[in-house]
Every structure is written in C-alpha cells, then in structure tokens.
Amino acid sequence: MNRIGGKWIILAIMVIAVIVPQVVTNKYYMNILIMSGIWSIVALSLNLILGYTGQVNLAHGAFFGIGAYASALMMLKLNMNFWLALPLAAAIAGFFGFLIGLPALRTRGSYFAIGTLCFNIIVTLIVDRWEGLTEGARGLMGIPGPSPIPLPWGGEITFKTMATQYYLVLGFLLLTIFVLRRIIQSLVGRTFRAIRGNEELAEAVGIHAMRTKLLSFTVSCFFAGVGGVLYASYIGFLSPEITDYHVSFDALIYIMIGGVGTMAGPIIGTLLFVTIPETLHIAAEFRLLLYGLILIVMIIYLPRGIVGWVKDLRGRKGKQEVSWEQS
Amino acid sequence: MMVLFFQQLVNGIMLGAAYSLVALGLTLIYGILHIPNFAHGHKYMWAAFTSLFLVVNFHTNYWVSLLIAMVVLGLAGAGVERLVYRPLRNVPHINSFIAAIGLLLALESLSLIFWGADFRRFPTLYDKPIHIFGVAITLQRLLVIVGAALFIILLQIFIKRTWLGATIEAVAQNPEGAQLVGISIDRVSSLTFGIGTALAAAAATLIAPIFLVYPTMGSMPNLKAFVVIIIGGMGSIPGAVIGGVMLGLIEALGGGYISTDYKDLFAFGALVTFLTLRPMGLFGKGVR
C-alpha cells in the first residue's frame, strides 16, 4: 500500500495488536488469537511459493510438521534450549524443502501439486510409523515452552502467561512479515513473479528458473518450520496428524480466500477461518462442507480472494484473473 | 515359497485391476478436458455408499444396484462438470485443481453428515474363496479382475466404434477442429465427465465388498489413481491399464516381501521416481 491512508491503517492495526492482551483476558479468545498468529505464519510462508512464485505446493503441512517435530525432539531428547532449537528446526525444514524441491520443481502445474501432495503423505506415513524416533501415533508430550530471557537490568521475561505467549507469536509473525516483504519487494521477489507470470519468458530474459523456484521453495519451507516450532512449543504436544496434508489444504484455503499473492490476504484468510468457526461452534463436518463450498465459489468467481476483490473495487479495472504457472 | 509368490502375484493383479478401473475414468476426463479431477476418489466413495444403500435398504440385486449407481453418479458427474468445471474451462488448469479440492472437501463432509463416520461392511454373495493351483482368491476379487477387463474393453469399443465415442476422440485431439464440424464441446464435456464418473461408480461397487465403506475411503484410491495415470501417462487408456497393474504388483510384492507397514510408501515412491525421471509417463508425450 503506498497511499498515506494505508500507512495509518497499518499503524492502527499494529497498535491494536499490541494492546489486545491487555484488554482481552478470556483464555479462550486469547488461544484463538495465538493460533491465528501461528497459522498466519504458515499461510504467509506458503504464499511465497504459491502466490508469488506460482507453484501450487501441497506439501506445506509436511514442512510445518518437520519443523515442529525437529524442535520438539531437540528440546526433549537433546535438552536443547528453545531459542536454539527454533532456528535449527526451521533450518532443517528449509533444508528438506531444498532436497524435495530439487526433483519436485522439475515438474509443473498439476504434476507439481500431486507430487508434493504425495511427498506430504510420505512424510506423514514415516512420522506415524517410525516410532523409535517420533513415538508414532502416541505422540510427543511435554514439549517445553521458550526458556526465560534474562533482562540486562535484572529479572527476566518468562513465557508462562497467555499474554507473553501471544507477544512471542506476534513477534515472530511480524518478523516473518518483515522478511517476506523485503524479499518480495526486491529484485529477487520480482524474479519470483516473473516465474509465476511466464516461466518460459522468464528464462528468455536470463532468469534461472530452477534456482529461483528452489530459493522460493526453501525460504517458504523455512518459515513453515518456524510456524511448526511455535506450534509445538505452545501446544506442548505433537501427533502425526499435524504433518497431514489437511494442514496443507487448510493453508491453501486461507490464502485463496484471503487473497493469493498479497501480503494481507493470508493473514485475513487465516483470521476469518480460525476465529469465525471457533466462535460459531459449528460442528467439524459442517465446517468442512462450508470450506469446500466457499473454495469452489471463490475460485470460480473471486480467484484473487477478498483482498483482490477490494483492490478491484478501489479502482484497478480489468477482470479478476490469477496468473499461475502454466502447465 | 512359490505359492506365496503366486498368491502375492494374484493379489497384485487384483489390486492392479482395481486401480486401473478407478484410473480409467480419471484418464478419460484428463485426456479430453485436461482437468485433473482431484475429486474423483470422493465420487467413487459416494458410488459405494449409493450401491450399499440400495442393497442394504431396498435389497436390490447387486448387479442392478451397480447399474443404478453408475447411472446416478454418471448424471451427478455431468452435473458437476456443468456447475464447477465448465466456468473454469478457459483459465489455467490449476484453478480446476483447486476447485476439485473444494469439491473433495464438500463431498467428504456431506458423506460424514449423511452417513456418519462408521465403517460399514458391504454384504456380498461372492465372498467364498476358491482355490486355483493352491492360490486362494474370493469370487469377489475375481469379479474385480473380470469386471475391470470388461469395462476396459467396453470403453475401447465405445471410443473407437461408436459415433459418440468418435466425437469424444475428436475433441481430445483437436477442440477447434471439432467445433468447426459442429461438435458441441459442452455436450462432449458433460458426456465425458458422466462416463468417467460412471466408471468410477462401477469400480466402487465391485471393490467395496472387499474392503470397508466409509466417508474417507476415497482418498487413497484417488491418490493411487493419480499415481497410475502419471506412471501410465495422463490421458492414455493403455497407460491406465498398464500403470494400474504395475502399481498393484509393486504394492502387493513390496508389501508382501518387504514391509506391510510401509506398503503405501511404494506407491508414492514410484510416483516420485516417475515424476523425476519421466514425468510424461510411459505413454505420454515428451518435452524438449
């Protein structure tokens, strides 16, 4: 947003976000907000490879899970400190992203989608069956939260209350937004968009498609891992379901509804889908039905999501079109 | 030892026949419309529930309920094409893929709402095993193999020998040309979707008595069907058959000799291998 009005809106949102825990004390709602924060990180990271680079990655849940399990295992079995485990686990997730990307990104469009989906299933299967490493279906319990940070003037910041955990997640969310925004607005981000627009043309203007896609994919998986670590540490318990491809589908839905290929879209989509169903207490099956129907309607009539719709209302003429990687 | 091998071989062929039959409808739809119909497995699931419902509640003859399921699902498939996929015909195919994900979620949740999450048995008259050369196989499983072969042959005859089949092939090979000679792309799309879904319905009714019937039963066959058509080549009918049998054998032999725990892994491992080395599949067209 480069209008002055836009800057004030962002500032207002930031202020509200910071004040919230002082006003909202209800644990139930705080929990929803914290989970929204974590899922926003997941959605934003997926948007990098999917929205900005145009590759429909359906393995995001796997990388989220890898980050979660890696950090949990390091903290539980190696007695590692959260603050060390987090970047390491995220790096592991990013590394796996790189490894998987090498073969997977040689495919495109639907092939890439299916291939990544199958990879996700493989990961879930392994996490479920390799009980020696992951405790399998029993799950990992007692995952510690972040250890206290000593303050230079004495005392320390602990992360026992909802409020402090909220600020922790908010902090990482802001960091994620900051990093992703920097990348997207740079020349590197422009090459991502070039791949999305027309991969063959991008190569014709000297862009190394494979390297570019791999970079986007790796960074995306890194931040999925960050989300995973925050989840593991907050919930304290992990089971193989969190690596399941339904996590990938959820992230996809949040992005598509909120607005693919925008910074605000994934956050808006996540907020809508995490807060509203919780507050309305809809049964799981009906929620799923709603998600499915909304996704169908959105992809046909509003493929650029809510943010895209608002942008069009504000003045950019032209039909709603999504530029994907052509297959 | 040899008996074990033949047992696994027969299992593999039966699995392969099942996968081929499910993949057949999928490859037909992809070959003509270039839509990866990711909700295929969930239509398969609804077909199973439909025939189960008829057999259990109305005591319909098994074969009659198979036919009814084919018709009902065929019509539903055509309807879905009209409502969901046709508006997306002129945008990148990946949008159809996402719509299919939405459809998949809707179908699964509707099934949970209607039928509940319980696993149900499909009663059948054909569950007595017969023995051939020391290998045990139930009649139902034999029916799957025979049924798959029958439908493959029927499909080939339909495509090559009937006028309707010819219009489908025309649209597959040259949509603009087909339109010029007066073929309605809309009608052919609906027809193709209808036939593809009906084939899935046939597969479901044949296979359901062997396994259980439940709302998420379609997810694995869906993914395996996609593995099959990627191995065989998207849009190729012989590819679907050969790919299906290959996959069935890989799973049966891998599961039998290496590990049952990780048997699903073989299917997806095969997929990843093919995507990396030969993404166009055995019978697909190449690039560069």
Place this chain on the structure above:
Amino acid sequence: MGAILTVQGLTRFFGGLAAVMDLSFEVQSGEILSLIGPNGAGKTTVFNLITGTLLPTQGKVLFQDHEITGSRPYETTVLGVARTFQTTSLFYDETVVDNLIVGYRCRTRMGFWDALFQTGRSREDERRCRQKAEEILEFIGLRERGAELARNIPQESQKRLAIALALVTEPKLLLLDEPVGGLTEEENISMMALIQKVQTRGISILLIEHKMKVVMNISDRIVVLNYGQKIAEGSPQEVGRNSAVIEAYLGAGYSET
C-alpha cells in the same frame, strides 16, 4: 567484422519428420538478416535451436565463435542472444515498466542475502534496473505507458514492449519472430523504423517475417527456407529473382503487405 552467429549443419527431427535439415548460415556482425519461407518451413524451430529451447539432433550453433549448442535459454540470453516470440509474450499482470525492470535482472549480481539485508549492492542493482528500464522505455517510445498493465495496452504497444523486453537484457544479437504480425500498414512502418534504430545501436538482428515489403525494405541479406532446408541466400534483389524461391512461394501463397 566477422560473423556474430554461425549455424552449422543444424538438424532437428520430430519423430520421423525433419523440421530443420542440415542448415548452415551466418549472421554478420551489425547486419539485419531475415529468415523467410512458407508456413511450416521451420523458421521458429531455428530460433528455438539457437536459444536453446530445443536441442538439435545434429549440428552446431556458434555465437561470437564460441559454441553454444544446447545451452539453456537463460544461458544464451546472458551471453547476449535475446529473442521475441511469435505469439507476443509479456508479463501481462505487471506494469510496462515492471516488465523491463525484471528484464535487466540478469545483468545484476545481488542475491537473496543482499535482498534480506538491503545491502548497498541490492540498492545499487535496483537503481540500475530502474534506470535501464526507463532508458529502454524512452528508446522504444512507451514512456507514457510506463505505469499501465501490460495486458491493457494496445496490440502494437505490446509488440514494442516485447522487443523492449528483449533489448533490456543488453543483447548483441536480437532474434525477432514476426515483429509486424497482425499490425496495420502504418504500424509496419513505425516498427520498421524501430528495428532500424536498434541496428544503429550496433545490435545484429535475425528476423523472421512473412510480410515481403517489410523484409525487402529492411534486410541486408535474406535466407530462404523451405521444408526446413535452405533454398536460397543473398541480398533482397538476388533472392527476389531466385526461381526456386518464387516456386516455393507460388505453391504455398504469401502475403504481399
């Protein structure tokens, strides 16, 4: 000066069909060489073989005396060979100027970490990209349209933008595939002027075109293809009188505009 591009014995089969057969020719440095021939003569295939979109079955491509046969398109572009496509290819969802900014990316050095930490190098590179984009916009005559979306500008401007996109990569050789396809008589003339303006910058040009008037007017030399093989080569006058050429065209029919 010498040949900037040499094609030797270039052959490409598709199944049993030879799209290009034993083709050899040179593009002299600084000239405009046109590649003509009836439809299906294999001209775009030749472009694809030069840039690396397709691998030749046989034969060599040399650019500035270095072999580039089988290099990938992004490699040949960095070496200095740029192209346009028969169906105008642009980044339609980006603005005109954004199209060109990303086109200059291949001449910058910044990487991921530069972007993350907004290093001096990243800011310098972005400045250079923007500067180069504006310069090419000015050159191509699209400065007023800079902020418009590529999909919204008129067809003739889109064709100019496609050429601009190739130019912004700082090529030494420009491959133009039917630059006046679908344009009116007036637009042909301004496009021809543009192509000649590109030549004055020292860029060699290899051109595919059907419109004979344009080809005859603008080319220094012409190579004629039929069924993937060279049937004539020479100045426009020579080629115009060549009986094999006339026969090839009378059979297939061609556009005189």
